[in-house]
Structures are given as C-alpha cells and as structure tokens.
Amino acid sequence: xxxxxxxxxxxxxxxxxxxxxxxxxxxxxxxxxxxxxxxxxxxxxxxxxxxxxxxxxxxxxxxxxxxxxxxxxxxxxxxxxxxxxxxxxxxxxxxxxxxxxxxxxxxxxxxxxxxxxxxxxxxxxxxxxxxxxxxxxxxxxxxxxxxxxxxxxxxxxxxxxxxxxxxxxxxxxxxxxxxxxxxxxxxxxxxxxxxxxxxxxxxxxxxxxxxxxxxxxxxxxxxxxxxxxxxxxxxxxxxxxxxxxxxxxxxxxxxxxxxxxxxxxxxxxxxxxxxxxxxxxxxxxxxxxxxxxxxxxxxxxxxxxxxxxxxxxxxxxxxxxxxxxxxxxxxxxxxxxxxxxxxxxxxxxxxxxxxxxxxxxxxxxxxx
Amino acid sequence: xxxxxxxxxxxxxxxxxxxxxxxxxxxxxxxxxxxxxxxxxxxxxxxxxxxxxxxxxxxxxxxxxxxxxxxxxxxxxxxxxxxxxxxxxxxxxxxxxxxxxxxxxxxxxxxxxxxxxxxxxxxxxxxxxxxxxxxxxxxxxxxxxxxxxxxxxxxxxxxxxxxxxxxxxxxxxxxxxxxxxx
Numbered sequence: 094x095x096x097x098x099x100x101x102x103x104x105x106x107x108x109x110x111x112x113x114x115x116x117x118x119x120x121x122x123x124x125x126x127x128x129x130x131x132x133x134x135x136x137x138x139x140x141x142x143x144x145x146x147x148x149x150x151x152x153x154x155x156x157x158x159x160x161x162x163x164x165x166x167x168x169x170x171x172x173x174x175x176x177x178x179x180x181x182x183x184x185x186x187x188x189x190x191x192x193x194x195x196x197x198x199x200x201x202x203x204x205x206x207x208x209x210x211x212x213x214x215x216x217x218x219x220x221x222x223x224x225x226x227x228x229x230x231x232x233x234x235x236x237x238x239x240x241x242x243x244x245x246x247x248x249x250x251x252x253x254x255x256x257x258x259x260x261x262x263x264x265x266x267x268x269x270x271x272x273x274x275x276x277x278x279x280x281x282x283x284x285x286x287x288x289x290x291x292x293x294x295x296x297x298x299x300x301x302x303x304x305x306x307x308x309x310x311x312x313x314x315x316x317x318x319x320x321x322x323x324x325x326x327x328x329x330x331x332x333x334x335x336x337x338x339x340x341x342x343x344x345x346x347x348x349x350x351x352x353x354x355x356x357x358x359x360x361x362x363x364x365x366x367x368x369x370x371x372x373x374x375x376x377x378x379x380x381x382x383x384x385x386x387x388x389x390x391x392x393x394x395x396x397x398x399x400x401x402x403x404x405x406x407x408x409x410x411x412x413x414x415x416x417x418x419x420x421x422x423x424x425x426x427x428x429x430x431x432x433x434x435x436x437x438x439x440x441x442x443x444x445x446x447x448x449x450x451x452x453x454x455x456x457x458x459x460x461x
Numbered sequence: 462x463x464x465x466x467x468x469x470x471x472x473x474x475x476x477x478x479x480x481x482x483x484x485x486x487x488x489x490x491x492x493x494x495x496x497x498x499x500x501x502x503x504x505x506x507x508x509x510x511x512x513x514x515x516x517x518x519x520x521x522x523x524x525x526x527x528x529x530x531x532x533x534x535x536x537x538x539x540x541x542x543x544x545x546x547x548x549x550x551x552x553x554x555x556x557x558x559x560x561x562x563x564x565x566x567x568x569x570x571x572x573x574x575x576x577x578x579x580x581x582x583x584x585x586x587x588x589x590x591x592x593x594x595x596x597x598x599x600x601x602x603x604x605x606x607x608x609x610x611x612x613x614x615x616x617x618x619x620x621x622x623x624x625x626x627x628x629x630x631x632x633x634x635x636x637x638x639x640x641x642x643x
Contacts, residue, residue: 126566132632133565157576157592159514159594162536164511164592166540172502191502191503191504
C-alpha cells in the first residue's frame with residue numbers, strides 16, 4: 094500500500110491548520126472614526142461607578158491580572174462579575190449582574206452564597222422581583238460580617254442561584270483562589286474600630302493611702318470607651334468608681350456623720366490604648382491614662398459629700414479579651430484585666446492618699 | 462531697592478496665584494478622589510470584558526512634559542468554547558466631541574498585557590477559561606491638549622475583540638477633569 098496519499102493528506106491537514114491559525118491571529122481592523130462615532134452615539138448612559146467598599150484583598154489577587162476580579166456566564170446569558178475587598182472590620186464581595194442576552198430577565202428570586210474550601214458556608218444576600226433589561230447591569234456589595242472565616246482558606250466559591258418566572262432555578266458559580274502561600278493577617282482579622290467595656294472587680298492589694306481607706310468594700314467598677322485610630326493604637330476614656338466601705342471613716346474625720354457613712358472614689362481618666370491581636374478572636378491590650386479622681390465621704394443624708402478631695406491619678410491596665418458572639422454589626426467579648434492605680438499625692442481629712450492599688454476585673458466588651 | 466521691590470511684588474503675585482489655585486482645588490477637589498471611570502461590562506459571545514480594575518484603582522492622570530497621560534486597565538475572561546482575542550494594536554482613544562463643530566480625532570492607545578511574560582504580544586489570545594488584564598495607556602496628543610484645558614472632558618477607549626465568529630469593538634469611557642491639566 095502506497096504511503097503517498099497519506100502523506101498528501103497530512104500535508105493538507107498541516108496547511109489547513111496553519112491557514113486556520115493564521116486567520117485566527119489576523120489583526121482585527123482598528124476602530125474607524127465612523128465606527129467610534131456610531132458607538133458613542135448608540136451607547137447607553139453608563140453609571141459612574143463608586144469605588145469598592147474597601148481595598149482589594151491582596152492575597153486573593155490573581156498575579157496574572159493584578160486583580161481579584163472573576164467572572165462567570167450562564168443561565169441563558171447572565172454574567173456575574175465579582176471582586177473581593179476588605180477593610181479593618183469586614184470583607185466584601187462586590188458583585189455585578191449583567192444581562193448579556195437579547196431578552197429582558199425578570200428574577201423572581203436571586204440568592205448569592207459563598208462556600209469556602211473547608212466547607213464553611215455563608216449566605217450573603219438575596220433579592221426578589223428584579224428586572225434586568227438586555228445590556229443592563231447592577232452592582233451590589235455584600236459583607237462578610239465574620240471576617241475570620243477567611244483564615245486558612247485556600248478557595249472560595251460564589252454561587253448565584255436565580256429563578257426567572259416559572260422556570261426552574263439556575264445556578265451560576267465562580268471560584269476564587271488564594272494566590273499567596275502566606276496569608277495576609279489583615280485579610281482574616283477584624284480590627285474593630287471602637288469598643289465599650291464594663292468592668293467589675295475587686296482591689297487585690299493596696300499600699301499607702303488606699304490601704305488606709307480600705308474598710309469593708311473592695312469593689313471597683315469602670316466604664317471604658319475606646320476608639321482605635323489604626324490596627325494597634327487608639328485613644329480611650331474611663332469613668333471609674335471605687336467603693337472603700339465605712340471602716341476608714343473614723344480615720345478620715347472625727348465629725349459626726351449621718352447613717353451609713355462610707356468612703357468612695359470616682360474619676361474620669363483619658364489616655365492611650367494599644368492592642369495586639371493574638372488571634373482573630375483574641376486580643377491583648379495595654380491602656381495608660383490619667384485624670385482627676387475624687388475621694389469623698391458620704392452618708393445617707395441628702396447633704397451630698399460630707400468631705401471630699403480631688404487629686405490627679407494615673408492608671409495602667411492590661412487586658413486579655415476573647416470575642417464570643419456577634420450581635421448585628423457588633424461583637425460581644427469578655428475580658429480579664431489587671432489595673433494599677435497610682436495616687437501620687439493628696440489628703441482627705443487626716444489620711445494621706447498617696448499610694449498604689451492593684452485591681453483585678455472581669456469585663457464585658459462590645460466592639461464594632 | 463527697586464530690585465527688592467520687584468522681587469517682593471513677584472513673590473506676592475506667585476503666592477497670590479498659588480492661594481487661588483489651592484482655594485480652587487479645595488473647592489473643586491482638583492479631580493482627586495472623584496470617580497473617573499464609567500463602569501462598563503460587556504460580553505462578546507462568551508468573552509466577558511469589563512472596566513472593573515480601572516474602576517477599582519481609580520487611576521489619576523499625570524502630566525508628562527506637555528502631555529496628559531493616564532492608565533486604563535481592563536479585565537477579560539473567556540467563557541466561550543473557542544479561544545477569543547483582544548486586538549491590542551487596534552485600541553484607539555478619542556476625546557468625545559462636545560457640540561457639533563468639534564471633530565472626532567481618534568488616536569492610538571498603547572495597550573499591553575499585564576502579565577510580564579506577555580508584554581510584547583500585539584494580540585491577547587484567551588484560551589477557554591483564561592482571564593487577562595490589559596493595561597492601556599492613553600496619551601492625549603499635543604495637538605488636542607487645548608480641548609482638555611478648560612473643561613471636564615470624556616475620553617473614549619475602544620478595543621476590537623473577536624470571540625468565535627463574532628467581531629466587535631468594545632467602548633469604555635473615562636472622565637478627565639479640567640484640574641488635571643493645571
């Protein structure tokens with residue numbers, strides 16, 4: 094059997110493939126002036142789009158595109174384009190739905206959900222009764238309230254389930270892949286910007302004046318509010334209240350007092366707070382502050398403080414706090430703290446106030 | 462003495478002008494932080510092309526010599542069964558005419574693939590499932606700089622694409638603010 098016909102066929106195949114490849118890469122005609130004029134005349138009004146809600150998540154950016162943007166097309170001409178971003182407290186998906194078909198699309202139901210590589214599932218949002226004309230699109234941001242779900246994830250799959258009229262539901266999916274081996278801590282840690290904490294505890298040890306004032310009660314209470322200017326540093330204010338009981342009243346003043354006389358201290362302090370995230374749900378914080386502190390002797394009469402004095406005090410506090418649960422946009426955490434209060438000078442009645450106090454507290458913290 | 466007086470007058474005029482510019486910039490924003498990109502997404506036979514990166518990165522124009530230059534990144538992902546192409550050398554830009562008297566004078570935009578290994582490609586070929594970012598640079602020609610001096614102007618960018626049997630030119634737009642030129 095001759096091989097010539099086969100060689101001829103092979104040569105023809107190669108020639109045809111080369112021709113096809115050549116045609117494939119033949120330059121397209123550049124846009125002519127008339128074509129551009131027509132495009133400009135026919136274009137619909139496109140929206141000037143607002144920026145992403147936050148910077149893109151760097152470690153989810155595809156190095157080949159320099160962007161985390163992904164797209165999918167399906168469900169009879171529906172395009173889903175999505176981009177991942179994140180700020181200090183939340184991560185976001187910005188999703189665009191575009192009708193690439195020639196028919197209007199009326200969704201009776203649309204739901205976007207996310208599934209991570211480890212199986213974690215989040216429902217991001219849903220809508221009903223939305224119409225999309227041919228060529229039209231809309232863009233919406235969806236927030237992941239628990240940003241920590243991004244920790245140690247390698248993949249994230251978005252699924253858009255849409256139902257149009259009586260037709261059976263259709264699902265459009267796209268997949269993100271974490272591009273860097275070292276995950277950026279900021280991409281899964283929610284750095285809260287503000288917090289309010291209620292602390293209740295007892296004084297463990299005192300020296301000097303505070304030891305002299307001790308008499309029946311060791312209770313200490315505070316209300317702290319802090320705002321963080323960055324990830325680690327912030328400003329904080331404290332309203333504090335200490336109950337010393339009645340044991341020291343006689344040492345302070347020989348005056349005749351009404352029923353149930355007792356000694357208390359209260360102050361308003363302001364200062365610096367710094368924090369470190371040991372884990373997305375666990376922080377340690379250091380708080381240093383100073384301000385006026387009033388020590389007073391009161392009784393059950395309506396005459397107000399029977400004796401009082403104001404001094405300037407300094408306080409430092411270390412705290413370990415763990416996030417427990419989310420309440421709407423906020424988080425509730427519990428913490429344990431140790432405080433050191435310094436009263437550098439002052440006198441109430443016959444008692445010198447100068448001295449130190451160490452207090453231990455349990456705290457209930459609300460962060461956002 | 463006259464020299465000193467002249468120098469002081471000159472300095473006063475400069476400071477005065479600078480104050481006016483700063484005040485105007487403060488009032489108008491000088492374009493900084495204002496949205497510039499009309500979000501555009503299109504699909505040509507399964508090739509999705511959009512201005513998403515341009516929107517996200519909000520490129521600011523810069524003045525190089527006497528020319529105004531700005532970047533316009535694009536994103537494309539091919540969901541068609543066959544390869545698709547973006548003709549990078551065919552990309553054109555133009556200042557969108559205002560009024561009937563102004564001519565449309567398209568000029569060439571420089572578009573390159575973002576991937577450093579493919580920066581020299583004249584055509585971006587996307588296999589099925591591939592995605593690409595195209596970095597376009599638009600330089601307003603000297604001859605047309607007068608058009609962008611006094612008012613906000615819209616710039617059009619077109620890129621010819623081919624997907625399957627379909628050939629289309631996709632149009633994107635960008636807003637130049639008058640303050641960009643100062």
